[in-house]
Amino acid sequence: MAWASIIGQEAIKGFLQRAILQGRIAPAYCFWGPEGVGKDALALEFAKLLNCQAPRRSAGGIEACDRCSDCQQAARLEHPSIRLVFALPPPKNRSESSALLGLSDDHIALLREELRRKAENPYHNITLPNALQIHISAIRDLQRTLSLAAPRPGRRRVVIISEADALTTEAANACLKTLEEPHDDVVFLLTTSRRDHLPPTILSRCQQLYCPALPEEALVAALRERHRLSETEARLIAAFAQGSYAQALTFLEQDLRNLRQQVLSLLRLALKPGRFRLQLLHAIEELFGSADRIRAELLLSLLAFWLRDAFILSHGGGSDLLLNADEEGTLRRFLQRFPEADIGAMVIAVEHALQQLRRYVSIPLLVVTLLMRCRSAAIPSRPRGVSQCPSSL
Ligand SMILES: [Zn+2]
Structure with missing residues (x-):
């Protein structure tokens, strides 16, 4: 060739x-x-x-x-x-x-x-x-x-x-x-x-x-030709890979949709009203306890992309700009339930965690810190007696 x-x-x-x-x-x-x-x-x-x-x-x-x-x-x-x-x-x-x-x-x-x-x-x-x-x-x-x-x-x-x-x-x-x-x-x-x-x-x-970085169309074509993916599948992976064929290959080996659901369920737990800490710690241990750096990077990247989409929608951006176009309904529900969320701060927190991953850190501990930051950004603290406890995303 x-x-x-x-x-x-x-x-x-x-x-x-x-x-x-x-x-x-x-x-x-x-x-x-x-x-x-x-x-x-x-x-x-x-x-x-x-x-x-x-x-x-x-x-x-x-x-x-x-x-x-x-x-x-x-x-x-x-x-x-x-x-x-x-x-x-x-x-x-x-x-x-x-x-x-x-x-x-x-x-x-x-x-x-x-x-x-x-x-x-x-x-x-x-x-x-x-x-x-x-x-x-x-x-x-x-x-x-x-x-x-x-x-x-x-x-x-x-x-x-x-x-x-x-x-x-x-x-x-x-x-x-x-x-x-x-x-x-x-x-x-x-x-x-x-x-x-x-x-x-x-x-x-x-x-x-x-x-x-490779143009999205070039990635889509390569994924279709070399890996016999359908147009939809190739587009989903190419959107996430952001111009990197190596990244696309990593996504290809994983079941992206399933992984995205797993990391989003962690976010849901972190934003749960009432007692959530113990359950959250168990869930983090389960998903990240044995994850190596590459898998952790993939999971956190999926969270970053999802929050980035929430940010775009919250600023009036259209569906055509979304990486998670298939999740638009969930994204909009999330914005309705957390109207005061500082999504920009959440995106920055995930990006910071992604950088930290490159150092020698305990991955579960890093994720705990990250999700607590996301919680503070999504649910601003209020004076006593005023409740703001959304039930789900
Ligand atoms: Zn030769």
Whole structure:
């Protein structure tokens, strides 16, 4: 499928093809933009094309043949000239000379599985437990490889540093040295969704390519073609995915409507009159007790989208602006029952909780705090003797 395997991003695809055809390939590129829009996919496809034995030319373009042994190795992420660097768990011993030497057998097995998933779907984000940073040992491995392997005439070696903002300061400094060394046959491809977390010294060495969020129509088409979804289903998921195919895939694996009901029933409990605390705590424990960060993020995002829709309706916005168009009736009932609710404050509280999720926090505790904030925003405190206890949403 070559370039066609990547959804949208036509401007970047065209730019990279022209760079090859005009023989003006920069020593380093940085693909930046929101999460899940195909930055790694673009880098991997470009790397494959740079190593393809028989690239195909078309009108104004060039693409990998997908048939030669180089293309096949590249597609399996096993090409000796394409190096993929990403966050790994910290080495047990800081002086460990190689990033992989410090990993347990369990981690190695997980890593293999993650690489298999990445090869199958370049939009997959490699995640290993406790792997938050790219450590210096990974860059040392890279430097060793670059100094040892002999260049093959007419071919390029490619180093892909995925989510390069995860480089530790030490690793970033080492990486900068490597970028500064002349390697005529090496192309560095950095990807990041947090460009401002990369040192300017590294960025200034790279040609920066912005990869925008995918248009909703492109996502709908991809979901229908690749996953055989109905138009309605594809539209629902695309609306929630907000331009990220990776996010759409996460939603696809879940039963979105059911999850939305579960998180809304928590909100209902939190806004219940009378005694609600014990019941709420049990319900939070049940839904979030064993949830990992990704699942918690999904659940809270669904709550954020729902409240955002309530906000739109409360400000006179039309149904066409809603992500939860199928829930319009419930949303309107909610607004009628909580006429004084500060919905903007509720949305901000959920967004704050979503940011907090990225840190080491107890997820159930975070949700308790969030829902108590939502309660205060929905039911403003009143003088004694005045009751304001809506019975349900
Ligand atoms: Zn090929």
